[in-house]
Amino acid sequence: MTAIDRTTLKVLIADDEVEFASTLVARLKLRKFSVTMATSGREALAVIHREPPDVLVLDLKMPDLDGLEVLASLKESCPDLAVIILTGHGSLDAGRQGMELGVYDYVMKPVDLNLLIDKIEGAFRSGTVQKGKQNGKGAC
Amino acid sequence: MDSATSDRTCVQVFAKISAAVSHEIKNTLAIINENAGLLGDLAQMTEESGGVPLARIRAITGTIAKQVDRSNTIMKNLNRFAHSADTCPAHGDLEETLSLVIALTSRQAAMKNVKTTLQCPPNIALSTDLIAFEALVYLILLTLYQKCASGSVLAVEVSEDLPRIVICFMIQEKDKAAGGMYTDEEQQGLADQLHATCRCEEDQIVMAFPAGLGQR
Numbered sequence: 001m002t003a004i005d006r007t008t009l010k011v012l013i014a015d016d017e018v019e020f021a022s023t024l025v026a027r028l029k030l031r032k033f034s035v036t037m038a039t040s041g042r043e044a045l046a047v048i049h050r051e052p053p054d055v056l057v058l059d060l061k062m063p064d065l066d067g068l069e070v071l072a073s074l075k076e077s078c079p080d081l082a083v084i085i086l087t088g089h090g091s092l093d094a095g096r097q098g099m100e101l102g103v104y105d106y107v108m109k110p111v112d113l114n115l116l117i118d119k120i121e122g123a124f125r126s127g128t129v130q131k132g133k134q135n136g137k138g139a140c
Numbered sequence: 141m142d143s144a145t146s147d148r149t150c151v152q153v154f155a156k157i158s159a160a161v162s163h164e165i166k167n168t169l170a171i172i173n174e175n176a177g178l179l180g181d182l183a184q185m186t187e188e189s190g191g192v193p194l195a196r197i198r199a200i201t202g203t204i205a206k207q208v209d210r211s212n213t214i215m216k217n218l219n220r221f222a223h224s225a226d227t228c229p230a231h232g233d234l235e236e237t238l239s240l241v242i243a244l245t246s247r248q249a250a251m252k253n254v255k256t257t258l259q260c261p262p263n264i265a266l267s268t269d270l271i272a273f274e275a276l277v278y279l280i281l282l283t284l285y286q287k288c289a290s291g292s293v294l295a296v297e298v299s300e301d302l303p304r305i306v307i308c309f310m311i312q313e314k315d316k317a318a319g320g321m322y323t324d325e326e327q328q329g330l331a332d333q334l335h336a337t338c339r340c341e342e343d344q345i346v347m348a349f350p351a352g353l354g355q356r
Contacts (some may be wrong), residue, residue, distance in 0.1 A: 018165050019203055023174035030181050061163065063251045063292070088166035109166050110173035 004121050006032040010051075011120060013037045014044035014070070015059035032080060033120070041065025045073060046140070052078065052140040054118060055123045059086045060098065071101045078140035082123035086111070144273060146333045149326045153275035157244050161218045164247055168207040168214070175200045178187060217243050230270035234305070235260040237270070238296060241277045248282055253290040256281070260298040264305065267332060276330040279346055280309055280323065289313050303350065310344035
């Protein structure tokens, strides 16, 4: 399997728990990923449309727009964007709904970072993101 | 509503509160987990390059301590709520009880960007079916949060109109909530069990409780 150049893999972390998201961003940056964060559904959509990431890591429970609403919006505007959803036990059903909306995978909180990284790289390799880039456009 | 049905409502409220608490604890654990991982990352970096990033380590340990404190408060509130069912009637202080229920709904309020305020005279003692009372207040708050626009204030105000105690739940916002206020069948059933009356107006719900609920 070809190694991924993490410095070119753009990840957006969308979670309203600022201390969680900012620490996760710091840890992913230490591992050479190019990472940004958003702390609400609306902010995530704004960031995505301004500078589309390759992979979105999306919390399901957020104020204003929740994760499922963000997904529904992205289905039309950014069909090639790979999404990994973050969920607690209670939102496992919502996690499954997300899978039906075409997300790449889901991870449970607290997050196993190595597992998340495997999923981010897997999502990037999954083909749709690469296809978008080869066509000269981003995931959106 | 018969007592079995209102008991069922109390169980449902307990379930909702437990689900919200478990979600919040998951979030605090996730933050602690990430910060512990970051400490590990920094330790490895320090081994490789020398020099300890003290300021960063202090910030991380501060974050961990804050989340432990947050978790502790969440579990303390759940524990107090759980013990409300120990006896019936149970005894409590009205201001403390209302503060507890408001704390138990804090995540739902935050998700809607609603601030909840409480004005209650001190030292009003309760002797009632405490868990039913807390369940009723909880359901009213959740209903009103759904009606509030983002940025609203939900004011809970207690006044004494002896021999009754009156609790007013009022939405304060620039744009009025869509539709009038209402209490649903579950809330009305609990109110009946507590011998309370309920009056719904355009921007507030007013509950009045008998003197047995409020004693000095």
